[in-house]
Amino acid sequence: MNQDWLEKDFYKTLGVDKSATADEIKKSYRTLAKQLHPDANQGDAKAEERFKAVSEAYDVVGNEASRKEYDEARELFARGAFPGSAGGGFPGGFPGAQGMNFDLGDLFGGMFGGGSTGGRRPQRGNDLETRTTLSFADSLHGITIPLRLTGDARCEVCHGSGAKPGTQPxxxxxxxxxxxxxxxMGGFGFSEPCxxxxGQGTVIDNPxxxxxxxxxxxxxxxxxxKIPAGVKDGARIRLAGRGGPGANGGPAGDLFVIVTVTPHPVFGRKDDHLTVTVPVTIDEATLGANIPVPVVTGGSVSLKVPAGTTHGKTFRIKGRGVPSAKGRDGDLLVTIEIAVPHKLPKAAREALEQYAEAMKSENPRDELLERAARAPRIEPEP
Ligand SMILES: [Zn+2]
Ligand SMILES: [Zn+2]
Known part of the structure; x- marks a missing residue:
């Protein structure tokens, strides 16, 4: 087990989360390796250094067995279970009691948001989060929108070095x-940020x-x-590498965009399908009818409501849902709502009274009351 590992955050080097899957690690490594490959960065010492760091990181966490070993060792180390860091940051190691060293920088690094305790160690940029509101139509079709982000960016005057142009840290x-x-201290050698x-490892004389x-x-x-087609209200879209810039050659963080979709006045969404609630009259539901149903592209289509349709029943109209360029249009889900009139004209009231008289023997609650009578009784608590 290489003690040098403890000091290095190979996940950060690869720009992935600690919980990343093997596939995600591989993907990120390939992207970085391609980007930083010496052939593509002739004479760029920084890129070369990072290329080496990325390769080293992938050698360890790109392999299931060594990744496990690495994770376990780092976890033990973080809990202070063994004061065993070799203090990779200083040549030859510090000859503390028993030859052991703590690295306070690593132990506390997490508390300070991964502060710069490791000299010029590459650091991943911050993740940023922003919100945007889309119209219902844009959420269905997808859209590319400009988002204004405020944050730290690399200073273009000194190219991020912090030193006055023409001078070097x-x-x-x-x-x-x-x-x-x-x-x-206490028989152990401690390493702490300079x-x-x-902790930067460099001093700047002319800022x-x-x-x-x-x-x-x-x-x-x-x-x-780019907001993908079919995004839902409340979705959190991750844009890898579009967040805050990394430091010392580290990768940029991710940008998360939280999407609010303005509701449509008529249609709702259910996966790739659109939903709409359509009122029908009592006689339409009872006798059956062809009713017009609005569609999102404008106009309406006819839906056959069969005789005896109950309140809340949902019908599916194929291909009238979320329109898709790929020809995989969703469906329109039509839910029936029985409209009960508030006021009845005299003739209608008389007709309804006649109807009630004719239907006297058909009480829809008979079955329910019978079942209730047979059900076990629940007594009040003593
Ligand atoms: Zn500057
Ligand atoms: Zn120093």
């Missing part, structure tokens, strides 16, 4: 660029005036976001 003399300093360079040495500037940028 200097290796921190206190920690020799490792970002860590060593301290002995105070001089705040960039644009970003005041941070290497990042707050900007509003507009990104074009």
């Amino acid at each position: 200097r290796t921190c003399p206190t920690c020799n660029g490792s970002g860590h300093t060593q301290r002995s 105070r001089e360079c705040r 960039c005036s644009e970003c005041r040495g941070s290497g990042a500037v707050r900007t509003t940028r507009t990104v074009q976001v």
